[in-house]
Amino acid sequence: MLTSFLGVLFDGLAYGMLLFLISVGLSVTLGLMNFINLAHGAFGMLGGYVCVLALQSWGLPYFVMLPAVFVISALAGLVCERVLYRHLYRRSHLDQVLATIGLTFMSIAAATYFFGPLQQPLQVPKFLSGQVSVLGVDLNIYRGFLLAVGVALTIVLTLALEKTRFGASVRASVDKPRVAEGLGIRVGLVFQITFAVGCGLAGLGGALGVQVLGLDPVFPLKFIVYFLLVVAVGGTSSLKGPLYAALLLGVIDVAGKYYVPQIGAFIIYAMMIVLLVIRPHGLVSRQ
Amino acid sequence: MSPPFPFRSPVRSRVAEIVLWLVLAAGFWLWPAYLALWSQILIAGLFALSYDLVLGYAGIVSLGHAAYFGVGAYAAGVLSRHGWGEPFSGLLLAAFCAGVTGFLTSFLVVRGRDLTRLMVTTGIGLLLYELANRLPDITGGNDGLIGMEMSPVLGVFRFDMYGRTAYGYSLAVTFVLFLLMRRLVHSPFGLSLRGIRDNPGRMLALGYPVHRRLIAAYTLAAVYAGVAGALLAQTTQFVGTDVLSFNRSAEVMVMLIVGGTGMLYGGLVGAAVFMLAHHYLSDLNAVYWQFWLGAFLIAIVMFGRDGVLGASLRLSRAFSRRPTGSS
Numbered sequence: 001m002l003t004s005f006l007g008v009l010f011d012g013l014a015y016g017m018l019l020f021l022i023s024v025g026l027s028v029t030l031g032l033m034n035f036i037n038l039a040h041g042a043f044g045m046l047g048g049y050v051c052v053l054a055l056q057s058w059g060l061p062y063f064v065m066l067p068a069v070f071v072i073s074a075l076a077g078l079v080c081e082r083v084l085y086r087h088l089y090r091r092s093h094l095d096q097v098l099a100t101i102g103l104t105f106m107s108i109a110a111a112t113y114f115f116g117p118l119q120q121p122l123q124v125p126k127f128l129s130g131q132v133s134v135l136g137v138d139l140n141i142y143r144g145f146l147l148a149v150g151v152a153l154t155i156v157l158t159l160a161l162e163k164t165r166f167g168a169s170v171r172a173s174v175d176k177p178r179v180a181e182g183l184g185i186r187v188g189l190v191f192q193i194t195f196a197v198g199c200g201l202a203g204l205g206g207a208l209g210v211q212v213l214g215l216d217p218v219f220p221l222k223f224i225v226y227f228l229l230v231v232a233v234g235g236t237s238s239l240k241g242p243l244y245a246a247l248l249l250g251v252i253d254v255a256g257k258y259y260v261p262q263i264g265a266f267i268i269y270a271m272m273i274v275l276l277v278i279r280p281h282g283l284v285s286r287q
Numbered sequence: 288m289s290p291p292f293p294f295r296s297p298v299r300s301r302v303a304e305i306v307l308w309l310v311l312a313a314g315f316w317l318w319p320a321y322l323a324l325w326s327q328i329l330i331a332g333l334f335a336l337s338y339d340l341v342l343g344y345a346g347i348v349s350l351g352h353a354a355y356f357g358v359g360a361y362a363a364g365v366l367s368r369h370g371w372g373e374p375f376s377g378l379l380l381a382a383f384c385a386g387v388t389g390f391l392t393s394f395l396v397v398r399g400r401d402l403t404r405l406m407v408t409t410g411i412g413l414l415l416y417e418l419a420n421r422l423p424d425i426t427g428g429n430d431g432l433i434g435m436e437m438s439p440v441l442g443v444f445r446f447d448m449y450g451r452t453a454y455g456y457s458l459a460v461t462f463v464l465f466l467l468m469r470r471l472v473h474s475p476f477g478l479s480l481r482g483i484r485d486n487p488g489r490m491l492a493l494g495y496p497v498h499r500r501l502i503a504a505y506t507l508a509a510v511y512a513g514v515a516g517a518l519l520a521q522t523t524q525f526v527g528t529d530v531l532s533f534n535r536s537a538e539v540m541v542m543l544i545v546g547g548t549g550m551l552y553g554g555l556v557g558a559a560v561f562m563l564a565h566h567y568l569s570d571l572n573a574v575y576w577q578f579w580l581g582a583f584l585i586a587i588v589m590f591g592r593d594g595v596l597g598a599s600l601r602l603s604r605a606f607s608r609r610p611t612g613s614s
Contacts, residue, residue: 036402087589093401094348095588098544101537102584109578221533225413228406262421269414276407277395 006137008258009251014143016250017150018212020243021205022223023230024157025077025198027242028174028191030231035085036093039100040202040227041220042107047073047203048215049111052120062125066204073203074196081195086188104220111217120215146208153201158239170194226253229272307552311458315451323450326457328562330518333461335542335554336468337511342540343549344472345504346484348401350536351412352512354392357419357531359385359513364432364526365425372438374456374521381517382510389509390502397501409533416531431527435520446522453522460518464511469551471507480504481549541580544587547596556595 026040047069054065084103088096123129124142131138161167172180173187181187206215213223226249234245249268256267310317314325334356341347359381366377395407419426426432439445444452471477482490483497491497520526529535538561546557569576 030402036405084585091588093405094342097348097350097405098540099585099588101540102581102588105577105581105584107581109574109576109581112574113578225406225409228409232402232406263417266414266417266421269410269417273395273407273410273414276399276403276410 003137004258007139008255010137010139010147011143012251012254013247014140014146014150014250015212015254016247017146018205018209019226019230019250020246021150021153021208022202023227023246024239024242025195025200025202026227027231027234028170028194028198035089036096037085037100038097038224039080039103039107039220040199041222041224042104043073043077043199043202044206044209044223045107045111045215045217045219046076047206048120048210048219049115050203051207051210052115052122052215055122062128066207069207070200070204073206074200076203077199078192078196080199081192085195104224107220108217111219115217117217120210122210122215124211142211146212149208153204154239154243161239166190166193225268225272229268232272233275304552307555308462311462314454314458319449322454324562324566326450326454326522327519328559329454329457329461329555330515330522331539331542331558331562332555333457333464333518334512334515334539335546335558336465336551337508337515337554338539338543339548339551339554340468340472340480340504340508340511342543343553344477344480344484345501345508347396347408347501347505348405349396349408350405350533350540351408351410352508352539353531353533353535354408354412354415355385355389355509355512356516356519356535356539357415357528358388358509359516360520360526360530361419361426361432361516362513363517364435364520367435367437367521367524368432370436372436374437374440377521378460378514378517381513381520383513385513385516386506386510389512390506393502393505393509396505397498409536412531412533412536416528416533419528419531426526426528429528431525432520433525435524435526437521437524446524450522457518457522460514464514465551465555468511472551476500476503484549541584544584545595550596553596560595 022041022044025043026037029035029037029040050069050072051065054060054068055062060068080103084099088099128142128145130141132141132144133139161170169180169185169190172183172185173190177187180190206213206219209215213219229249230242230246233249234241234243252271253265253268256263257265260267311329314322318325334352337355338349338352341349341352362381362384363377366380371377392411395411396404399407420428422428423430437446440452440456444455446452472480479490479495479500482493483495483500487497516530519530542557542561543554544557545560546553546555565576568579
């Protein structure tokens, strides 16, 4: 009983770490620009497919693939920001929803066209597969790897945000964009870079998550609720909020599916509604 | 900002409206081979009208409107599967069930701002979709609800394989509900909704019960959506879980946007454009269809948000060169 609980906890944390990586960029988009970006999952999907291509067609080694995925997803994010998103910052929420749903549809169709509608079968690399037994609990090595990567990236992100000059301008832009602008911080540029990094991280999360979340063309729609939920629960003032929210969500979802499979995804949706009813103005409101 | 509103004075639009309904009625002779498709268009148009009340008039951005469509469809489906095949009582039951669901959920929806509303409505839609999947005893689960037996409409018109009865039945129901909605949106109630959409704070200051109005509008929209769902169930004699799917919620939004929001007929026009495009384009390739749909959505947002109706209105104004005042 206890061992199965620890196993579920471990899997849930790894799952939550993936959610965090994918959603952290969204928390900036929603928090800094008050921009509803329903297409965020598309960058995660892009990362997943680049990962599959890199490993299977280009034959890149695993640890070369990961930075490559990050760079490609970030570039894609930058292009989308320049071409589409920046025209939408001052538009109504409905316009933002429409355009990003449109982008999501296009990404789904494009993924179906190039890769087919089925789940991508991707083996965990050999040196990361298998189980280790720790104190009688069977732990999946790959999930441990996910946790380690997540923790490492969180530390890097936290340091970058809190110790560097660029991080300071990001925080300033999040807290008071107008004052930041007045102090000579180029909020637009800060946002562009942050957006690209967020997309890169989403891509990285998608790539790492192929074996855990699955990868098929409807990925952006399937997980959008989770990403929005992480941001809504976690808020945007620091990295800690989304991190805790993502971990909590991951554990609850995995536990729910393990212990009460008959109600499945029910728990997450019900939790979301209850939460938003308790905090009707959303935990992200920054006005 | 209020969209250019051709039906502000009901008199001016009357001719166009009458022509529209006459053309639809002439559909029996104009497109006899496509009656099944056109009854789907009418149903989608009715559903989009219901969504127009939520989005176009009350200004609530919802991505879960299929919830009420699905509740209505299942209500009508389950009723007829249990041996009560009379169509109008099916519609009534569907309207009632969807209305109750809409009323209960409206309290969750009308609180909060756009993002919260968006997430809550999405959540409600997904929740009901999951529910339908988990209750195969009632809904048939993934296989869908089969074995619906419909009695003839009014005891006379049997549902035939050419879809003649389905078309006439859908047309009649849609027409009556459009008339009612037309009356409603021109009433003080409808005007107050538009006021709330444009400036809720000011309407509150003017003494309007903003929350109650929104709840009433949302509930009524749910009733309309439920009737649309029931029509689909009765005319196709099948209900699948896709009636509750996220795609259906997104599609109704697209239809309404394509046609134009807050203009009463936007939903119907949008549904016709959308379904006909879908019919012809997805014959070519289903994947291309979704791609172009997405591209089209982005184009609409970038180049003009008032839809087909708004664009044709601007065109007609340009041709008639009448001073239009500020819009």
